[in-house]
Amino acid sequence: MEDQPEHSVSNEKSTAVGERQLHRGDYGAETELQRHLSTRHVTMIALGSSIGMGLWLGSGKSLASGGPVGIFLGYILAGSMVWAVSHSIGELAVLYPLPSAFVQWTGKFVSPSAAFSLGWAYWFNYILTVANEIQVTSVVMGFWTDDLPNAAWITIFWAVVTLANVFGVKVFGEIEVVGASIKFGWIIVVIFSLIVTSAGGAPGHGPIGFRYWNSDPFTHGFKGFLSVMPTCIFAMAGSENCGLVAAETRNPRRSVPRAVGSIWLRLSLFYILGAMMVTINVDPHNKDLFGQSGTNASPFVIAYREARLPALAHMMNAVILISVVTTGTIYIYSGSRNILGLAHLGMAPKQFKHADDSGRPWPGLVLSIILGGGLAYLNVKNSSADVFSWLSNMTSLFTLFGWGMICLAHIRFRHAWHAQGRSDSDLPWKSWTYPYSAWWGLIWCMVLIVVEFYLAVWPLGLPPSAKNFFSNYVSVIAIVVLYLGARTYYRGPWWIKLTDIDLDANRRFYVDTEIEKVPEKGLRGKAEKVLGFLFN
Template sequence: MSDGKPDYSSTEKEGQVAVGETFHQGDYGAETELQRRLTTRHVTMIALGSSIGMGLWLGSGKSLASGGPAGIFVGYVLAGSMIWSVSHSIGEMAVMYPLPSAFVQWTGKFVDPSAAFALGWAYWFSYVITIANELSAVCTVLGFWTDKVPVAAWITIFWLVIIAVNVFGVNVFGEVEVICSTIKFGWIFVVIISMIVISAGGAPGVKGPNPPQTYPVGFRYWNEEPFINGFKGFLSVMPTCIFAMSGSENSGLVAAETDNPKKAVPRAVGSIWIRLSLFYLLGALMVTITVDPKNENLFGAGGINASPFVIAYREAGLPPLAHMMNAVIFISVVSTGSISGYGGSRTTMGLAHLGMAPAPFKKADGTGRPLWGLFATLLLGGGLAYLNVNHNGADVFTWFSNLTSLFTLFGWGMICLSHIRMRKAWKLQGREPSELPWKSWTYPYAAWWGLAWCMILIVAEFYLSVWPLHADPDAETFFANYVSVILIIICYLGARVYYRGAWWVNLSEVDLDQSRRFYVDSDIEKPKKKGAMAVASKVVGAVFN
């Protein structure tokens, strides 16, 4: 940062060819010390599985109790339509501008440097909170098996695991995410089929004088009370639904470390419907037809605070599936926590290249690891997790989820706005949509849909923070739930004072070729792998192509 302006200086000579298939024109931070070691297989699986974590497996129980079966299902439908819209905006921009800290740099290029500053630090803190939330939730998950180990010990152990996944380099990170995502993706089929059987009365049930469940269930809970706590109950569901889907946008970040974004990113965007339909919509539906919203053992209630999926299997008399479900939830913690460390470190790198973070954060070591960003992200994320030691796990989860969901809504909104303004600049400067390296068929409707709902839900969460569910208005509750927006406003106004100038970037003067990646041969990718990795790649390709 110099003379009140962000640093968009080039670190690569203009016109330099990269890997035979692309070259950059002016850098804008496009070329860094990161190394392009991720392939289409990695990006696709990261897009599919990176957001599948505590929000779905654990938080859906709290949402079920607060909003009812129809409330949680409609919440996931709405949140799903938003991230579907956001993903298409990401796809179009990430192919053309595959930058570290992508959303931040797109915002600085097409919206305003002050907005980019606020977005970058908001997103970084969101990644930090997600790490803390995943580590906090792992204590609840492992409590299903034993309560003999101190909470602080579990947090420390798996904090070190997440650190190890990131420290061993992007190759290890990519393979861990592929494995975890494959497990989660495969398990959802087991969940759907088995829970349909349970709901239909095909499970043995728990034997005893007072069994906790009677079968078949069908849509009994939908018929009894589809929406619990009315409109306010539905609003209380939305933070968890947004938190559950946060991370889906990480396909935009990994584009900077991908050989061929033009091939990898559209495929990741195209797979979004699989994640939305299978994981969230059908997964949430299965919960509503097998678990009583008033079950005292649901996460956030007064019982053992278990996942609704685990409760469904246990009360159906299927303890092996309950244990397997808990193991998959545990794997999700490692996956989501590790990708949050990845995202946080790349965000600080992008900020540093814009002069919005200390210069050391733009550095990476010989293997492409941004160690300064990793250190700051993982240290603070792990440190915040220890709040769970002296507080109720469900309360900490809810607090962190509310903070993350508001940061996420701001991020999604800025992505859609950047896409809208990028297209406007493209048109103003006399270019045709056909000249884009990849064009989303959803523009402009999806981008405006996503932006509008982000703004609506930020206002709705303000209402819920002032008048919370089952509680009287309270200043402490308001700030605990809405402090994210306050921090965003402070960062934005502080940056406005520093940068001054116009409130919006002049789109007629934006250099559309600066930081752009030009595609010469879109079919070139790294040499094909041999042996077992070739077999694995073919299996993944057969599933997702």
């Protein structure tokens, strides 16, 4: 090497960046993040992190577009995908609890170019979701008062989600636990109370039953059903955050499988049964549904209002507000950790590598807060429903790409594990659903990306136009540009060879005696016991 010309050495370095990263295993396992989150935190974040306006408000827009049967089937399909993706996350997060988890798994098992495009696409996804959650607070507050302009509400709740993140990981974890507990408890109230109202047990109207299912199951036919999928995907995005927080948990082998095991509960209670309650209580042609010509209210609020149960309508709106704020909080958290992981991969400026003594990655946190809150002001000159549609369509495509890459990384990991002569019994935790769930999630992600292309070219209720196409499909264009740019930089093979993957680099090793300390006294200890009873 000493006899080679200087420019030859430089060229060799520039063309082998990806391979150097691969073989050195530079995936940021050791960062300045602190392991302050427990099983309780991870479980409740998995339960409640994606319960925001996608369910409480977006389900109204989906009901109007797809009808009662359309929205119900949409949530079942999206739920099956989340269930599949969560099992892939569980197996990988236990063995490789890395910051910016799925980005680094993709870089390790697929290719550096795919990791680069996924990492930045997902960071955009987090920022857009923060903006979407904050901007819709003006709609929620509009149920009570119109005295303040939209910009004022956006500013107030931008400050709230900022404070929830700047006080440190422990405070953030407790806020998410409280928020998820409220959402989890309230959805049980919603299910039982709306069954009663549908049966005619409220003063506002007589029995409804499945009247709307029978009269207009699909309001706009098959195309209407397809149109609900972006909102369903947007609503159910967030369960993958349990993979991100694994890097800041004391014992991922204990906490992550519990979080994965609770997914079925969230899917069945929050989404499938919640969506059914909407379909049996609210007319899909109700003009007050979010996105329609009326008051743009949540379908759950409409159900209580039409049943003449004003107290429950107010309580429902309060829970929606809590949901929106806590969801915005988790996405700022996720965005800051995602860019930290990218920096440790050499895919973001090195300044984003750092965190303070409390584990707060300030550079990524500040950037995520500023951009996420700033984009929320799109609401000031556009309707909330329009902004919701733009942002949810973009984020659903980013989410589909992310879910697909998680499943692909899982498949590639298992293939590498076997190719290097290792047994499944050596895994600290393995999913009983592999390989069927991973392939199910991957295939459906690819199918729905094609479906969204069809809807971008021929949108429901609108004529085809370049503006509609780019506003709805720009996410895929961004992903392709990011990937091709990374391919130009990293070069090398399209796929990392299975035999070249260092399966022990940045791996978390466990011993049989490694257990997480569980508080035995006080409210904290009682919470642990309740969660253990529910999810074990």
